[in-house]
Amino acid sequence: MEAEINYLAVLVASLIGFVVGFLWYGPLFGKAWMAEVGMTVEQQQAGNMGKIFGTTFVLQIIMTYCLAMFLADDSIDLAMGTFYGFLTGAGWILPTMVINNLYEQRSFKLSFIQGGYWVVVFTLMGLVLAAWR
Numbered sequence: 001m002e003a004e005i006n007y008l009a010v011l012v013a014s015l016i017g018f019v020v021g022f023l024w025y026g027p028l029f030g031k032a033w034m035a036e037v038g039m040t041v042e043q044q045q046a047g048n049m050g051k052i053f054g055t056t057f058v059l060q061i062i063m064t065y066c067l068a069m070f071l072a073d074d075s076i077d078l079a080m081g082t083f084y085g086f087l088t089g090a091g092w093i094l095p096t097m098v099i100n101n102l103y104e105q106r107s108f109k110l111s112f113i114q115g116g117y118w119v120v121v122f123t124l125m126g127l128v129l130a131a132w133r
Helices: 007-028 030-037 041-045 049-070 078-103 108-131
Strands: none
Touching: 007 030, 007 049, 007 108, 030 108, 049 078, 049 108, 078 108
16 A cells, blocks of 8 residues: 655644744743753854754654654544554653653653653644644
8 A cells, every 4th residue: 555645734744843842942841941951041042043943844844754654544534643643742752752861860850841842743743644634
């Protein structure tokens, strides 16, 4: 079976990471995240935003495309696509973040800020990909 991928849906679902990231690492958890990683506003603003956003976008396209491949089966409906997106975030990404942060001796708070972001993003990506075939 050849998977049919809606490339426009992949693009839109990839952009979700930026929208959620703006809110998540801004008004919702921005101060807590910066405190946990030991970053100041000045350090954050000094970053090469072109490199950061460009690389992020390419990697999010790759992640979204891979998720779209998993969800390409026509039997996967909106609820299942959303659930599979959630499972990707909660079952693969969040545990990875926790494990990495344990070895780096970082806080669980940081793990759940970072991992929680990906749970939300993958859940929404799964929703978009399943809804927009």
